[in-house]
Amino acid sequence: MRNFTIIVLIFSFTKTINAQIVIAKPNLGFTQACASPTFNTYNVTFSFSPEAGLSATNQFIVELSDASGSFTNATTVFTSPQGAVTVSPAALSFSLPTTTAGEAYKVRIKSTAPVATSPTSSEFAAYYKIQDTPFTINNLIETGAYCLGGSYLLTIDNPGTGSNDSPLQYPSLTFNWYRETSPTTSVFVASGNTLAVTEAGTYFVETNYGSCTSNSFSNRVTISQASSGAMSSINSSLGNPYCSGEGSTTLSTINGDSHQWFKDGTAISGATNQTYITNEAGTYSVTIDLGNCVTNATIDLENNGFTSSIDVSDTNVLNEGDTLMANITTDATNPEFEWYLNDVIIPSATGSSYEVTQTGNYKVVINQTSGCISSNEFLFAVTEAFPNVTNIPNLISPNGDGINDTWVIPQQYVAGTNTEVIILSSQGKMVLKTTDYQNNWPENQIDFKDINPVYYYIITTQNNQTKKGSITVVK
Structure with a gap:
């Protein structure tokens, strides 16, 4: 019985030894990790022994420390599939979290079956450059000024004008401000989102990506102490x-x-x-x-657009049988012209002039096709001339036969003369009041509750002369 016990102990001890592995210090395939949205793959190699000590379900894990090198709150950046790595030495690839920023990161390798942990790697600088394009400060105003004993506040624009990619959109980023000492050298001034300047000089700010080079930097702003006659910029x-x-x-x-x-x-x-x-x-x-x-x-x-003019009025009257020539004058480069009638393009009208032969609402668009691509447009209306009558009629017949359908009054009282025209029903209800009468009453069909209803008009001219009378409406 004693010999059997010894054999069991030896077997258990041998199995324990076979269930342990040793993982060596990982070797980095890089000196610093400067990741970005377009590149974020880094390699690490390591060895382990014995190879036979791995379980078929083993996984290797790459852990990333915090920025100080501590693994207290380590981040897992890669985990291999079960049984995928069986030969030593091995190589694994990992990617940095988007919040990575520091100069003393480390990695280590862990196994799951059996459980083992490597020593930590050498430290390295690591930054994820989530924003890596130039940005603006001070609204791109090139200068600033402060009073004696005061300061001038420089700020990163957020969002800024145009397509400015403000780094303030990314809360994890920090910033370093610098003052130029020569066209090619500068000194660090302070960190932060803003800088209160109390010393004259030219300043700029960079996103803090440590030893990683980047394109995340601002325009330069020259700050001076204001004095009599001091100038800033616009x-x-x-x-x-x-x-x-x-x-x-x-x-x-x-x-x-x-x-x-x-x-x-x-x-x-x-x-x-x-x-x-x-x-x-x-x-x-x-x-x-x-x-x-x-x-x-x-x-x-200065602007590099163009100017144009048209030689017709906003409103024009066209007598029967007449035409109206509209002409455009422009200094546009390689101009193109588009003429419209009632918002429908006139295909044959492509020149700077157009002969109007019918009434309606017209529009002409002038396009500059070279340099500053831009457009001008003009709107004008063409109406029929008012009938030339001498007397104010007292009878109309709005039956749609085209004869005496509307109340047509002499031209000295119609639109353009600033004459007030009022029409009242026989009950004294006002049915029309205008200073722009178009010889078009009644515009709507009259409800004939009475046979041949009577209306009354009051015409008051600009110099306060008054005409009064009645209008009988017949079917």
């Missing part, structure tokens, strides 16, 4: 010159206690904000009150 959101066809541009300047904008030397009423929106070229300036001092800024705003 930025145009659409550039300068800007394309007026793209709409209005926003002029912006540095922040201050108050602002007053001017155009060509004249104060713009109500323009007292940090920004001013315009679609007109000219010389714009702004006075900025910084509290204890005042600074100014100016910009000669």
Whole structure:
């Protein structure tokens, strides 16, 4: 019985030895890990022994430390399938979490069957560059100023103008501010989302990706101490010159206690904000009150759109048998013309002139097809001439036969003469009141409750002359 016990103990001891492995320190296939949305694969190699000690269900795990190298709250960045790795040495690949940022990361390898853990790797810098494009500060205004004893606040634009990819959209990122010491050198100033500048100089900020190089940096802003006559600058959101066809541009300047904008030397009423929106070229300036001092800024705003004009009025009268020639004058580059009648394009009308032969609502669109792609348009209406009558009629017959269907009065009382026309029912109810009579009453069918109803009119001219009378309506 004693010999049997010894054999069982030896068998158990041998099985325990076979169920253990040793994993060596992992070797990194990189010196630093600078990941991004377009690249995030890193290799690590390691050896283990004995190979026969692995269970068929074993998995190898790659764990990533925190930024200080601690594995207290380690992150699993790779797990191999069961039984996939059986030969030593082995290589595994992993990807960095998007929040990775630091200079002292480490990795280690663990196995599951049997359970074993390697020593930690050498430390390495690792950053996930979630934002890696240039961005703007100070609304792209190139200068700023502060009063003696004060400061000027630089901020990262969020979101900023146009397609600015503000890094403030990513809460995990941190930022380092620098002051230039030469065109190619700079010194670190402070960290944070903003910087209160108290020393004149040129400043910029970079996303903190440590020793990893990146394109996540801002424009430069030159800050000065304001004094008598000190000047700042104005930025145009659409550039300068800007394309007026793209709409209005926003002029912006540095922040201050108050602002007053001017155009060509004249104060713009109500323009007292940090920004001013315009679609007109000219010389714009702004006075900025910084509290204890005042600074100014100016910009000669130009646009590279085009100008056009048309030689017809908004409303035109066409006599029977007559035509109206409409002509466009423009300085557009390679212009193209589109003419419309009642919102339907006129296929044959492609020139700068068009001969109008019928009434309706017209539109012409001028397209500049080179350089600043933009358009201008003009609208005008053409109506029939009012019938030339000399007397005010007192009888109409709105039966649709085209004869005496509406109340037509002399031209000195119709639209364009500022004459007031009032029509009342026999009960005194006002059925029409206008200073733009179109010789078109009644526009709607009259309900004949009475035989040949009678209406009354009052015509008052611009010089207060009055005409009164009655209108009998017959079927």
